[in-house]
Amino acid sequence: MAAGKYLLYSFLSITTAFALFFAWLHLPSPPLNAAELFDCAAYSPWCTSKSQPTTLDDQNPTRRHDHASDIPHHPLDPLTVQEITQVRSILSSHPLFRSSPFSIHSLVVEEPQKSLVLEWQTGDPLPPRKASVVARVDGKSHVLTVDLTSANVAILRTGPHSGYPTMTAEEMYTATWVPMKSERFNQTILDRGIALSDVSCLPISTGWFGATEENRRLIKVQCYSMKDTANFYMRPIEGLTVLVDLDAQQVIEISDKGKNIPIPKAANTDYRYSAQPPNKVMKLLNPISIEQPKGPSFSVEDEHLVKWANWEFHLKPDPRAGMVISRAKARDPDTGILRDVIYKGFTSELFVPYMDPSDAWYFKTYMDAGEYGFGLQAMSLDPLNDCPRNAYYMDGVFAAVDGKPYVRRNMICLFERYAGDIGWRHAESPITGLDITEVRPKVTLVARMAASVANYDYIVDWEFQTDGLIRIKVGLSGILMVKGTSYENTNQFAGQDLYGTLLSENVIGVIHDHFVTFYLDMDIDGSDNSFVKVNLQRQMTSRGESPRKSYLKAVKKVAKTEKEAQIKLKLYDPSEFHIVNPSVKTRVGNPVGYKVVPAATAASLLDLDDPPQRRGAFTNNQIWVTPYNRSEEWAGGQFVYQSHGEDTLQTWSDRDRGIENRDIVVWYTLGFHHVPCQEDFPIMPTVSASFDLKPVNFFESNPILRFPPNTIEDLPVCKAAASA
Amino acid sequence: MAAGKYLLYSFLSITTAFALFFAWLHLPSPPLNAAELFDCAAYSPWCTSKSQPTTLDDQNPTRRHDHASDIPHHPLDPLTVQEITQVRSILSSHPLFRSSPFSIHSLVVEEPQKSLVLEWQTGDPLPPRKASVVARVDGKSHVLTVDLTSANVAILRTGPHSGYPTMTAEEMYTATWVPMKSERFNQTILDRGIALSDVSCLPISTGWFGATEENRRLIKVQCYSMKDTANFYMRPIEGLTVLVDLDAQQVIEISDKGKNIPIPKAANTDYRYSAQPPNKVMKLLNPISIEQPKGPSFSVEDEHLVKWANWEFHLKPDPRAGMVISRAKARDPDTGILRDVIYKGFTSELFVPYMDPSDAWYFKTYMDAGEYGFGLQAMSLDPLNDCPRNAYYMDGVFAAVDGKPYVRRNMICLFERYAGDIGWRHAESPITGLDITEVRPKVTLVARMAASVANYDYIVDWEFQTDGLIRIKVGLSGILMVKGTSYENTNQFAGQDLYGTLLSENVIGVIHDHFVTFYLDMDIDGSDNSFVKVNLQRQMTSRGESPRKSYLKAVKKVAKTEKEAQIKLKLYDPSEFHIVNPSVKTRVGNPVGYKVVPAATAASLLDLDDPPQRRGAFTNNQIWVTPYNRSEEWAGGQFVYQSHGEDTLQTWSDRDRGIENRDIVVWYTLGFHHVPCQEDFPIMPTVSASFDLKPVNFFESNPILRFPPNTIEDLPVCKAAASA
Incomplete structure (x- = not known):
């Protein structure tokens, strides 16, 4: 027995020594240093070009854009x-x-x-x-x-300041390699049976919860096994969190609480088409395409000025906001004049709190624009899949950590959308003796970007309609942030709270919210506007007035100060939310306006005093209105990283400034509660939500009355490419 | 003076006599009798054929369908x-x-x-x-x-019964001519300076308000001037309401309270393309089309069985519901087996209360399916405008008042939709060292109909996605029901309640709601299902548990009886609404299910005791669940016309029957508040809202993981038709 123990001890010692030696030989180090990350020759996905800033349009190989000679026009x-x-x-x-x-x-x-x-x-x-x-x-x-x-x-x-600037891509990258400097980290990885060369780590913003996050810039690094799958997100090394000093790029602390949790299997996690077994590929659909034989109807002048149908606007990439729409104007069909609608609109901030209070999860309360750069994370779009044929692609030109310019190719696309929808229609019933069917197809213009903030993908669309409506839509796709667990079946944890859903053996999809807050500097026919709540109230009739007991009455109230425009939506106390120009009236006397039309959304339900909610306090209401102020563009504050929530839309709005007949900014927050389900594994079908900006007495009448219907003569003649 | 009076008197008498004589000569009579209405040779828009039931497909002139030899297959x-x-x-x-x-x-x-x-x-x-x-x-x-x-x-x-059956088209038609039998009616028309031959009237259901509507079948007829416009709806003869006995087709009573209200002008009201001044036509867009060079990917077997991608369902026209989807099944990507999702789904009832308690308006509280026949009012779709190229058109075969069959050509269309949307995507940030961009385009299948219930047009879409989601969408277009007024500018009525918006000189768009209630007999992997409310609740952490103070927890509760499933949606008390099969579990043990995902909607705010709300009580909640019962298909009752509200979804549900692990039916109501605006004049740009039925742990994993991306080789080669 003693000999047996000795042998076992010797064997374990030798094995461990060998493993450590092997690890030493194969100790991973970053393949690039921070400067090399933006050497575009070495690293094409991140930037197309740094030394030779030239782009090529996949759709039109003759169109080459050499950014080296760009000059500003606007x-x-x-x-x-x-x-x-x-x-x-x-x-x-x-x-x-x-x-x-x-x-x-x-x-x-x-x-x-x-x-x-x-x-x-x-x-x-x-x-x-x-x-x-x-x-x-x-x-x-x-x-x-x-x-x-x-x-x-x-x-x-x-x-x-309270808070730090947006991280640079270079320091995020470097941070993910810092844990490897720690012997303890490497040991725990090996203890779990993972080769160090299979480890991939993510830089996770820490949020701010008190003393720990004071006076030093921090990041938490968590890691995954890349073995046998490109979808390492599904293989978490659970419970292992490395606290890293972002400035020093040094390990501060390692929390290692998940040693007994197995790494979920790689099987069925890879989502790449090239990784699918050829016999399981599902080719169920014939080719389908949006075709425009005479080309698209829009033009982009001087790289950024978009002109389409009755719209004109300035479109540009931004490293923090992603995509910025400015000076959006609609042409009046009666006068032919371009009329102001939006001075500036963009994604101001995101807030993505996860709903698990445990050690490795509580801090996951991302603010993707201010922490990671929503535009920095917007990768090149995939032509024909991210955007249809005939799309126009716009590049981002950004500065690297060293101040050198680099080009993010195809960061935004612009395309005309026809989905078989109907702009307006009417058919007469023959009861009236008229034989009429008049229908107009709906064609719109979409400006799109897609940000990949680590695992998640956010697709942002600004869709302009000929009838004056602007739909702002956010699609969520990409990959869930999942939690490892020892459970393999729901029958193993009856009644216990997993903080999410068991998606596959050893994989929990943790419940979380997404909030996306938009900055909308509305200028309806000029800058001085008012915000009007048109409240629909039940009105009881008086005795003898009517056989009806009740009806709905629209009661208008102009918001005089900011607090009157802090809006929580209520299904049973509904309102319309108009931005009007009180000085400009239609022929019959209505003030011209646009309304914010909410659709499906979710509200943040976290406690108002919870540190993440204080930082994300801009989600305390769905709508806010503030007076225009150059310094108030970022709803969570300019320096969001580790901020305390002292400089948010909530604090600005609580100053209760006057907003009547002034240059005002409207803020709208789109929310999603996400309780994951198995269909989200290993990659999520897109879920979308949107809201609209809709003209309300802005035009004298239907602005698309005089658009023609489709006729067969207008449509293209097509054949399959193979037979071309 | 006496002589002057006498002359004036004589002049007036002679003028009146002359006018009456002239009216007599030109007294309009129905161009058709009720039987002729369905003589398809005479009246093609209403029915394509009665004696020769043959249809022609505009898209494919070689496909002719002769219904005379149809036989049932399913x-x-x-x-x-x-x-x-x-x-x-x-x-x-x-x-x-x-x-x-x-x-x-x-x-x-x-x-x-x-x-x-x-x-x-x-x-x-x-x-x-x-x-x-x-x-x-x-x-x-x-x-x-x-x-x-x-x-x-x-x-x-x-x-x-309480209530009467759906009106026949023939009696609606006949009713609109009844007022002309009345001399008093004709006189008041002439008094308003309108030629009787310019009058067009609408049959308006009376609702039920008490004794007046008891023991006789009634309709109210209101009229418009057709002079100089096809859009007579914009030229109301305000305040003139003729109460007609529907069985006797006789005038009972005339209410004439709008003599001083001018008929709004015809200028700028015609919406027909042919009526637009050629120099004002707005051709701003190049042709655009959804093209499928190898044809669509769906097939329709035996006229009604639709097969597409991973879906199969039965689709048919119905005179009351419009469009009925039955036996919708999704093919499991793992097993290849078709799995039950919906046994039967359709538009059960509509409720459209107007918000004006005055004499000529209070009764406008339409229930379009049960009163008018939502399918009867669905006219032939306009190919290339109502539905894109490559659509398949399905005819309705209905019975006329005399029991003879007639064909409504192209009543439903079915088409594949590609809108440039993204099915799923992920791009890796180069921080992780992987060069991946994987994107899948989203292609869906839409079944569409459009009902024109007099002025209004309702577009109903059932959209099937490859990822298992079903989106049910209602679009509102067509023409407002407007009210005449003497006002021409808002400065003439400061503070007074118009019950709507001044849209043009002398035209008020009256505030109203639309509710569309869907019957959804869900059968998730079989008939016995349960309804589970997954409530997201704020959970406070205990002291020392976490730096977080709060998080959201999903608390599941199975509804045991109907009252537990009477759901009012709440933004600040959110839930998911799952229909699960408790007997069928996924590999890791989740019950298979679908969820109802509400989106933008509106609730009815009328007083619960208001007669219209009692009749439309099925709108008292947004979601209801009832045990399957063959006789409970129509949410307002089988006989809705002049019903008292004694046989509605509310009365059924209040029986509080058991609904756990049983064959259950889910009811969802989509609502719209409509405060009209000038852009809705003279015809409304489409406004849409939808809700989804979404798989939730129905599939083991993302069912579209193995769909291929688009490649340039798949897409068609097109040229403009002119150069073809």
């Missing part, structure tokens, strides 16, 4: 490659940047004052071009304005 | 032309019909017992074919069953 145009290079050059000779290593967290055009933009007309010289820069130097965050003409650098704010 | 198939003729022949020799004049209000297939249908398989002989007939004879309503094999007629119910 006051709102993003910084060009040349301009970013120029800003970098100005900064590098500034005392702040000469002395210490620095990192650029944001480098974007600083839009001119709104009044200047409103005055500007095509052909006018551009207002002075400026860059807004967020940089960290020596552990401090700085907000700067760089004037490209004068080369002047103005320092607007310098830390300490 | 137990649920509608009655064929031959069968309707046979039923008529059986009835005409029955004592009930031999003695007196009769009218057929409904003549449809009586579906066999559910158990027989479930047992039946392709190739089996059909269960005995029966017709369900609603007929009025001698002022009494009868519900009969006619056995086509035995020629037996069983009388199931004979009046008096």
Whole structure:
């Protein structure tokens, strides 16, 4: 027995020693350093080009766009490659940047004052071009304005702030390799039977919960096994959380609480078409395509100015917001005049709290725009699948951590959408003696981007309709963030709360919410607008007034201050939400307006004092209205990372400023509760929700009355490609 | 002065006499009698054919369908032309019909017992074919069953009932001409300066408000001026309401309270393309089309059995429901087996209360399916505009008032929809070192009909997705029911309640609601199912449990009886609504299910004791669940016309029967509040809302994982038709 024990001990020792030696030989290190991440020759998916900023259009191989020679044409145009290079050059000779290593967290055009933009007309010289820069130097965050003409650098704010700037892609990347520096980390990985070369890690923002997150920039790294699947997200190394100092890129703490939880199997998790068994591929559908034999009806002038049907707007990529729509104007069918609708609209912030209070999960309360950069995470779109044929693709030109420009190819697409829907119709019943069937097909224009914030994919559509309606839609797809468990069947945990759904053996899909908050600077026929709540109230009739006992009455109330416009939606106390220009009336005297039309949504139900909800307080209402203020664009505050929630839409709105007949900004939050189900495994079918901005007495009458119907002569003649 | 008075008197007398004489000469009479209405040679829009029931497919001129030789193939198939003729022949020799004049209000297939249908398989002989007939004879309503094999007629119910059967098209038509029999009516028309030949009238259901509507079948007729426009709806002869006895087709009473209200002008009201000034036509868009060079991927077997991708279902037209989906089954990607999802689904009832308590408006509280026949009012669809290219069109075969069959051509269309949407996607951020972008386009199958209930058009879509989701969508278009007013500008009535919006000079769009209630007999992997409310509740953490104060917890509760499943939706007390089969579990033990996913909707806010709300009590909740009962299909009761609300979903559900692990029916009501705006004039851009039936642990995993992406080789090669 003693000999047996000795042998066993020797065997285990030798095995462990061998394993550690093997691990040492194969110790993974980042294949790239941060600078190489943006060397586009080495790393094409992240950026198309840095040294040779040229893009190619898959749809039209003759259209090559060389960004090296881009020049700005519009006051709102993003910084060009040349301009970013120029800003970098100005900064590098500034005392702040000469002395210490620095990192650029944001480098974007600083839009001119709104009044200047409103005055500007095509052909006018551009207002002075400026860059807004967020940089960290020596552990401090700085907000700067760089004037490209004068080369002047103005320092607007310098830390300490509550919160930190958006992470750079480079530091996210580097952070995921930090745990490998820890012997303890490597040991626990090996103890679980995972080869270190199979480990893939994710950088997870920590949120802010108190003292732990004070005075240092942190990230939590969690890891997965990549063995036998590209879908490592389904193979969590559960309960292992490495707290990393983001500035020092050093391990602070390792929490290791899931040693008994098996890594879920790889089988049936890979979603790539190339990984499917050929005999199981489901080719059930014949080819189908949106075809436009005479080409699309829109044009994009000077790279960013979109003109389509009765719409015109400025469209640009942004590293934080993703996609920015500006100066959206609709042409009046009666006068032919372009009329202001939106000055600026974009995704301001996201808030994605997971509903598991345990050690490895409680902090997962993402704010994807301010923490990760919603635009930075928007990868190149896949032509013919992300967007239909005849789409136009727009590239993003961003600055890397070192201030050098790089190109994100095909980041936004623009396409005309025909889905077989009906714009308007009427058929007469022959009871009236008229033989009429008049129908108009609905064709719309969609601007789309898709951000992949690690596992999740957010598809954002701005859809413009000819009838003046704008639909803003968010689609959720991608891969769930799942939790490992020892359970393999629901009969093993009757009554116990898993915080989610058992999706497959050893895999729990944890319940979570998604909130996406939109900034909507509405300018209805000019900047001074009012917000009107049109409340539908039950009115009882008086005795003898009518055989009816009740009816609904529309009671209008103009919101005078911000608190009157903090709106929680109620099915049984319904309202319409109008943004009107009280100074501009229709022929019969109605103020011109647009309304915010909510659709399916979800509200945050977290406790108002819960730290994540304080930071995500912009989700406390579905609608807010604030007076226009240049500094209030990001609903969670400018520096969201580890913020305390001191600078949110809630705090601004609680100042209760006047909003009547003023330049106002409307905020709308789209929400989703997500209780995962097995169909979400191993990748989720898209779930979408939307809201509309709809003209309400904006036009004198139906603006698409005079659009023609389809006739067979208009449609293309097609044949299958194989027979072409 | 006396002479002056005498002259004036003489002049007025002579003028009046002349006017009356002129009116007599031009007294309009119906161009058709009721029998002629369905003479298809004379009246093509209403029916395509009665004597020669043949249809032609616009899309495929070689496909001609001769209904004369149709035979039934499936137990649920509608009655064929031959069968309707046979039923008529059986009835005409029955004592009930031999003695007196009769009218057929409904003549449809009586579906066999559910158990027989479930047992039946392709190739089996059909269960005995029966017709369900609603007929009025001698002022009494009868519900009969006619056995086509035995020629037996069983009388199931004979009046008096609360309520009357659905009106026939013929009596609606005749009723609109009844006012012309009245000299007083003609006089008031002339007094308003309208030629009698310009008058067009609508048959408006009276609802039920008490003694007035007791013991006689009534209709209210209101009229419009057709002068100078096809859109007479915009030219109401306001305040003039003629109460007509529907059986006697006689005027009972005339209410004439709008003499001082001008008829709104005709200018800018015509919506027909042919009526637009050619120089104002807006051709802003290039042609666009959904193209399928290898044809659509669906097939329709035996006229009604639809097979597409992983779906199979039975589709048929119905005079009351419009469109009926039966036996919808989804093919399991793992086993290849077709699995039950829906036994039967259709539009059960509509409720459209207007919000104006005054004399000419209070009674407008339509129940379009039971009063007018939602299918009877579904006119022929307009190919290329109502439905895209490659659509398949299905005809309705219905019985006229005399029991003769007629064909409604192209009443339903079926098409594949590709809108540039994304089925699922994921792109990897290069942070993880993987170069992956996998995207699948979303293609769906839509079954569509459009009912034109007088002015309004309802577009109903059942959209089947490959991922198992079914979206049921209702679009509202057509023309507002408007009210005449003396006002021409909002500055003339400050503060006064118009019950709506001034849309144009002298035109008010009256506020109203639309509710559309769907019957959904869900059979998830078999008939015995349970309804589970998955309530998301805020859970506070205990001290020291977590840095988080709160999270959301899913609390499941099985509804044991009907009252536990009377659901009012609440944004701040959210639930998921699952229909599960407790006896069938997934591999990891979740019960298989589907969930009802509400989206934008509106609730009825009328007083519960208001007579219209008592009749429309099925809108008192958004969701109800009842045990399956053959006699409970119509949410407002079988005989809705002038009903008292004694036989509604509310009364059935209040019996509080058991619904756990039983054959259950789910009811969902989609609601719209409509505060009209000027853009709705003179015809409304479509407004849509929908809800989903979504698999939830029905499949083991994402059922579209193995669908291929689009590649350029799959897509068609097209050219403009002009250059073809």
